[in-house]
Amino acid sequence: MSLIGIDIGTSYIKGAILDLKTCRYEHVLRIPFPDPLPLKDTFRCEFDAQGILNEVSYMTCQLANLDPACDGIVMCTQMASMILTDEAGKTVSNCIGWRDQRASMPHPSKKGSYHDVIKSRITTEQRAELGNELPVGAPACFLFWMKENGQLKSNVIPVTLADFILANLCKTRPTVDPTNALSYGLLNLDTLQWHQDVIQQLGLGEVRWPAIVSDGQVVGRMRLGGRDIPCYAPVGDYQCALAGAMVKTNELSLNISTGSQVSRITNHLEKGDYQSRPFFEKQFVNTLSHLPAGRALNILVDLLTEIERQTHGTVQDPWNYIAEAASDADDSDLGVTTTFFQGPCGSRGNISNIGERNLTVGTLFRAAFMNMTENYYACALRIWPDCSWENLVVSGGLGRKLLLLRQMIKHRFQSEIRLCQVEEDTLLGLMILGMVFSGDARSLQAAMQKVLKLSNIDIE
Numbered sequence: 192m193s194l195i196g197i198d199i200g201t202s203y204i205k206g207a208i209l210d211l212k213t214c215r216y217e218h219v220l221r222i223p224f225p226d227p228l229p230l231k232d233t234f235r236c237e238f239d240a241q242g243i244l245n246e247v248s249y250m251t252c253q254l255a256n257l258d259p260a261c262d263g264i265v266m267c268t269q270m271a272s273m274i275l276t277d278e279a280g281k282t283v284s285n286c287i288g289w290r291d292q293r294a295s296m297p298h299p300s301k302k303g304s305y306h307d308v309i310k311s312r313i314t315t316e317q318r319a320e321l322g323n324e325l326p327v328g329a330p331a332c333f334l335f336w337m338k339e340n341g342q343l344k345s346n347v348i349p350v351t352l353a354d355f356i357l358a359n360l361c362k363t364r365p366t367v368d369p370t371n372a373l374s375y376g377l378l379n380l381d382t383l384q385w386h387q388d389v390i391q392q393l394g395l396g397e398v399r400w401p402a403i404v405s406d407g408q409v410v411g412r413m414r415l416g417g418r419d420i421p422c423y424a425p426v427g428d429y430q431c432a433l434a435g436a437m438v439k440t441n442e443l444s445l446n447i448s449t450g451s452q453v454s455r456i457t458n459h460l461e462k463g464d465y466q467s468r469p470f471f472e473k474q475f476v477n478t479l480s481h482l483p484a485g486r487a488l489n490i491l492v493d494l495l496t497e498i499e500r501q502t503h504g505t506v507q508d509p510w511n512y513i514a515e516a517a518s519d520a521d522d523s524d525l526g527v528t529t530t531f532f533q534g535p536c537g538s539r540g541n542i543s544n545i546g547e548r549n550l551t552v553g554t555l556f557r558a559a560f561m562n563m564t565e566n567y568y569a570c571a572l573r574i575w576p577d578c579s580w581e582n583l584v585v586s587g588g589l590g591r592k593l594l595l596l597r598q599m600i601k602h603r604f605q606s607e608i609r610l611c612q613v614e615e616d617t618l619l620g621l622m623i624l625g626m627v628f629s630g631d632a633r634s635l636q637a638a639m640q641k642v643l644k645l646s647n648i649d650i651e
Contacts, residue, residue, distance in 0.1 A: 195254045196621035199268040206250045208258045209622040214645040216618045234293045237285035255415040264422045265625040267431035268353030270374035273330040275347045294332035312392045324466040331376035345397040353425035361411025366404045369469035370427035407628035423628045435620030436586040436611040443580040448587035451484035453570040465574045479570040483529035485589045520553030527558040536566045564599040586611035
């Protein structure tokens with residue numbers, strides 16, 4: 192039995208054949224996610240929805256030709272990217288990305304930004320019911336901005352990127368599963384249904400919301416090679432990556448990539464001073480996301496390589512040199528705060544205590560890694576105050592690449608680290624979920640055990 196797996200990520204759109212018999216993903220295809228459209232309004236971040244649909248459709252057909260006997264399609268998607276459609280599924284907006292900042296613009300009421308006004312209309316109790324998570328880039332914020340500016344038509348349907356693509360490929364109505372519904376900023380975690388009170392308070396009552404379906408539900412069928420192939424409800428890439436890292440309830444997860452998250456899987460909803468998100472099989476995740484990682488470090492890299500880029504047009508990959516220089520450098524009194532973007536740890540970064548001899552590439556990045564480590568530890572204490580985790584699971588490209596960072600984390604946490612050894616954790620997550628969705632495995636744990644038995648992955 193095999194499935195087609197599609198991961199619509201922030202940096203790349205990836206696809207593969209997921210062989211459920213051998214527990215391997217094969218014929219991995221990868222194309223860069225398109226650049227944002229060149230808009231005059233720098234607050235907006237939008238993409239060509241039809242172009243993305245065409246790319247995914249072509250990739251799906253390529254994979255189907257490589258495996259004409261595939262038995263289904265599973266997808267995960269970057270969370271909070273949204274497209275508005277009409278009842279017929281026709282787009283009435285571009286794809287609005289999660290990096291969109293229009294809600295940070297001043298509100299005409301002069302009571303702060305649109306985001307500030309949204310927060311003022313939601314009670315503390317409601318905010319907890321929504322998962323303590325309503326970033327500027329959430330669809331609820333896009334929609335509120337549109338409503339306040341007379342740009343929101345009645346009866347439009349806000350659809351996640353993957354659900355839009357799947358609805359078009361299957362020619363069916365779009366739906367959404369709880370892992371992706373949470374990213375709208377309007378899901379009531381107590382009921383796993385749309386939070387109608389908050390929707391009315393934000394003036395979004397005329398919007399038509401997609402039906403929320405359970406994870407693993409078949410939401411359409413795609414015609415491939417003369418057969419109707421079942422397509423399962425797309426899931427959030429964040430939850431999919433946790434499944435791919437095979438995180439257990441007694442482990443603390445640190446995903447370190449473009450962005451970063453500290454996460455804990457729980458067997459029931461536990462509200463607190465962190466974000467709460469649905470997981471699979473009626474579990475939940477406590478997390479703190481948008482922590483400084485690769486995107487923040489690239490600010491420093493871009494500064495150091497600016498002259499070469501402007502002079503020669505290109506620059507060689509500097510990361511091997513950076514990693515070696517940081518490892519060779521001694522600890523110094525140079526300070527780096529990596530919170531260059533809004534997040535749980537702050538919104539302004541800095542380089543401080545610069546002396547005549549302490550500012551080198553090695554000391555700069557060593558100090559940045561130390562600051563990232565302190566951020567992770569502070570966030571871990573918020574989501575798991577008694578520190579009773581058995582070990583840490585480090586995943587993500589940056590977490591695998593930077594040995595020094597892992598060593599710093601291990602020393603600060605005084606915990607053993609289990610490194611997620613697979614580069615494509617979302618594709619492995621799709622395989623594990625696909626086993627459960629298709630009935631090949633009775634549970635996530637059973638699917639994980641099968642993967643461990645039949646592959647060379649070692650999670651000990």
